[in-house]
Amino acid sequence: MIISFLITAMIPVGNTKVSASTDTLNLKGAAAILIDGKTGKVLYEKNADELLGVASMSKMMTEYLVLEAIHAGKLSWDQKVVISKFIHDLSNPSLGVSTVGLTEGESYTVKELYESMAIHSANASTVALAELLGGTEENFVKLMNKKAKELGLKDYYFVNSSGLNNADMLGNHPKGSDKSDENKMSARDTARLAYHLINDFPEVIETAKQPILKFRGEEFKNFNWMLPGLIFEYDGVDGLKTGSTDYAGYNFAATAERNGQRFISVIMKTGSQKERFEETKKILDYAFQNFSTEEIFKSNYSIKGKKTVPVLKGKENSVKIATKEPLTMMIKNGEKDQYKPKLVLDKKKLDKNGNLVAPVKKGEVVGYLTYEYKGEDLGYLYPNQKSKVDVIATESVEKANWFVLMFRGIGSFFGNLWHGITSTVSSWF
Structure with missing residues (x-):
């Protein structure tokens, strides 16, 4: 209850x-x-x-x-x-x-x-x-x-x-x-x-x-x-x-x-x-x-420089993300500009390199948006509290077929091989 x-x-x-x-x-x-x-x-x-x-x-x-x-x-x-x-x-x-x-x-x-x-x-x-x-x-x-x-x-x-x-x-x-x-x-x-x-x-x-x-x-x-x-x-x-x-x-x-x-x-x-x-x-x-309740970040909000997340094995290499709902909270009057956005991605959905793995569905929750505050913050009634809203994928990314993945793998192999050769040759001079 x-x-x-x-x-x-x-x-x-x-x-x-x-x-x-x-x-x-x-x-x-x-x-x-x-x-x-x-x-x-x-x-x-x-x-x-x-x-x-x-x-x-x-x-x-x-x-x-x-x-x-x-x-x-x-x-x-x-x-x-x-x-x-x-x-x-x-x-x-x-x-x-x-x-x-x-x-x-x-x-x-x-x-x-x-x-x-x-x-x-x-x-x-x-x-x-x-x-x-x-x-x-x-x-x-x-x-x-x-x-x-x-x-x-x-x-x-x-x-x-x-x-x-x-x-x-x-x-x-x-x-x-x-x-x-x-x-x-x-x-x-x-x-x-x-x-x-x-x-x-x-x-x-x-x-x-x-x-x-x-x-x-x-x-x-x-x-x-x-x-x-x-x-x-x-x-x-x-x-x-x-x-x-x-x-x-x-x-x-x-x-x-x-x-x-x-x-x-x-x-x-x-x-x-x-x-x-x-x-x-x-x-x-x-x-x-x-004090008053204000909208700190709007719905469909994306942080500058973090508007996409890389996607592995997808038809596209990345997916656009944004907040599902606005983040509203009680703040002291005149202090809205002291709240800065902080993106936290769901580690359970990422590989070790920080990629999502296809398929990714539109509307899928990939993390949450919270805030960093420059002023005096007394927190909430309970130790593990702070306002946040879900961050979702705003589009779908289907998994690439085996043929595309194979050629990506070949391209990656030769790309890495060429990088190794050029690095070795450069070290001679």
Whole structure:
């Protein structure tokens, strides 16, 4: 279901890290990252690989697993979940954690629990879904860590489904972790999780963008205060997940879309509710004001001096090549001229001398076109990524018949013989 790698195939050039001391945006958070929501291209980062408390942003993994189960037919939205005493007690507003108040013995649908988790960050609802999927929350945590590995996350530590500190779980935290443990992730891995969640299950936005949760006659505000109608409303914001604990500070994985361009940002360990939104505004302003998707090289593009590839045993000695599609990518405004084309031929299709071997069919992929960039390149979310497009043969070259090949061989023999004789004679004088 992971469609993200089908969007753009990818390979890094240099990767320049941004530390707190060189932070051009002067952010107040401990770590941050900004990416292109479609390709995962990193546009800005600060301490992006530091393992920090992630709090309720870890609910994105629970959302991912629920949506995956829905798509696989393992769960249905109208499936009923009966609330246990523990879930009821964890849902008590007096605990001071986000909740919608679930009643012991009462049934709630998967959709009700999911929406209360995704919109109002309801912790007891999250644990109820975890128990439904995993049998126990302990088993569900194993699913979380397994999925994290499948998605290519590197710096993560899941001990429960909700992001609460284990000490807040009334003595019922999953086994295998300390009672004061808490989920941790890096900003980069949080962005990776958000990236997969949005691209693999786009419907997640339809829930995340709702500023108000209507739950059994009551209304609860979304903790994402940058949504329409809320206090820090920001044009284009339609998700994704906030999180805060004493250990983690105030975090926010945001996403915003304008005119078809989506960005994802993560800010971690800010000092207050207000600060996490103010710092996110800085990041998103930077994104929308400085970056756009541009066509770097056109379709049917050929590099000067590399417009053909030699062909062995063909009716013609070479074949014309060009890009199958245009190469488009997110770049900083005004920097298009800093991208130079780079042709990479498929070595599996070449002989030891760099020739294609006939027959070559029109439209056959012979390699790819990528780029070399003169500026600061932060790469993509994953180590082996970089935009590229297929390079194809724009014409067919049939294999020459045996008679033509024989005479070419004879001509080559005498040509080599004559070259040897002239070289020998020249050496006498």
